[in-house]
Amino acid sequence: MVNAEKFEGNKIAVLGCGKIGEALVRGMLESGFAARRQIHVSARRAPRAEWLSETFGVAATLDNADAARGAEVVVLALKPSLVLPVVSEVAEALAPGVLLVSVAASVTTAQIERQAGAGSAVVRAMPNTPALIGQGMTALASGTRVSPAQLQLARALFCSVGRAVVVEERHLDAVTGLSASGPAFIYMVIESLAEGGVRVGLPRDLALELAAQTVVGAGGMVLATGEHPAKLKDAVTTPAGCTVDGILELEAGGLRVALIKAVSRAAERAGRLADAAHR
Ligand SMILES: NC(=O)c1ccc[n+]([C@@H]2O[C@H](COP(=O)([O-])OP(=O)(O)OC[C@H]3O[C@@H](n4cnc5c(N)ncnc54)[C@H](OP(=O)(O)O)[C@@H]3O)[C@@H](O)[C@H]2O)c1
Numbered sequence: 001m002v003n004a005e006k007f008e009g010n011k012i013a014v015l016g017c018g019k020i021g022e023a024l025v026r027g028m029l030e031s032g033f034a035a036r037r038q039i040h041v042s043a044r045r046a047p048r049a050e051w052l053s054e055t056f057g058v059a060a061t062l063d064n065a066d067a068a069r070g071a072e073v074v075v076l077a078l079k080p081s082l083v084l085p086v087v088s089e090v091a092e093a094l095a096p097g098v099l100l101v102s103v104a105a106s107v108t109t110a111q112i113e114r115q116a117g118a119g120s121a122v123v124r125a126m127p128n129t130p131a132l133i134g135q136g137m138t139a140l141a142s143g144t145r146v147s148p149a150q151l152q153l154a155r156a157l158f159c160s161v162g163r164a165v166v167v168e169e170r171h172l173d174a175v176t177g178l179s180a181s182g183p184a185f186i187y188m189v190i191e192s193l194a195e196g197g198v199r200v201g202l203p204r205d206l207a208l209e210l211a212a213q214t215v216v217g218a219g220g221m222v223l224a225t226g227e228h229p230a231k232l233k234d235a236v237t238t239p240a241g242c243t244v245d246g247i248l249e250l251e252a253g254g255l256r257v258a259l260i261k262a263v264s265r266a267a268e269r270a271g272r273l274a275d276a277a278h279r
């Protein structure tokens with residue numbers, strides 16, 4: 001059933017179809033990764049299930065086991081505290097060889113494997129909110145029973161909402177601190193750049209647009225050119241020009257140290273949440 005780029009099975013279930021689940025359903029449909037008839041979702045409330053069914057034309061139910069029954073892939077898009085209870089709830093409905101894909105922070109592949117029982121393969125994914133607009137960054141880690149083809153399929157699923165990379169599970173707390181928390185850090189950078197624009201006389205809306213697209217463009221340059229950001233920065237910084245004066249202010253303000261510490265603290269916190277979840 002496994003094709004690297006497209007889901008060719010009969011059924012892919014998304015349990016707990018909230019913000020991330022909805023982004024995945026939209027991405028899978030828009031990218032052609034899966035068709036409506038292949039996607040089944042579950043929600044906790046009837047109005048939400050009806051809305052998902054009407055909006056995306058997918059089968060939607062309040063019964064997790066119904067959604068999961070016989071599916072080749074089951075995405076667990078639930079809050080971390082609900083992942084293990086819901087896996088236990090649906091365990092009897094899981095098809096042999098099912099691939100479970102969890103997006104929940106802190107819940108390990110080993111915990112999910114234990115709950116799901118032998119025969120299930122588990123991939124853990126850490127996406128971020130830009131997945132809601134198809135610009136996500138997801139890191140994926142395999143449990144012990146995942147075949148290369150299943151991992152490739154999981155990666156293709158998340159490529160439908162942005163970029164996706166495979167990492168070792170021990171790196172997922174670090175990923176949480178960088179790319180999952182990172183959008184919040186960058187929103188603060190955008191807000192501050194725009195505030196600077198306002199300070200030098202730009203209308204607020206214009207300042208915000210300039211700041212946001214500057215961040216999009218700079219990120220795009222790093223990815224498209226493959227150049228080290230220091231080299232790209234040097235290319236913008238003409239001798240005795242204005243940019244170098246701005247850079248001096250950023251260094252004096254400790255921008256680099258602040259961002260390094262922000263990622264480190266968020267990653268440490270992700271690790272502590274994981275430890276607490278395992279106790
Ligand atoms: N949002 C992010 O940026 C992000 C990034 C990385 C990872 N994650 C992870 O993704 C997971 C989902 O996050 P989210 O932001 O998408 O949360 P969310 O919007 O709250 O989605 C969870 C959904 O599960 C539903 N639900 C609750 N109990 C259920 C049950 N027993 N059976 C079936 N569905 C149930 C909720 O319905 P109600 O609203 O009716 O309770 C809600 O629609 C979390 O584990 C989070 O750690 C999120």
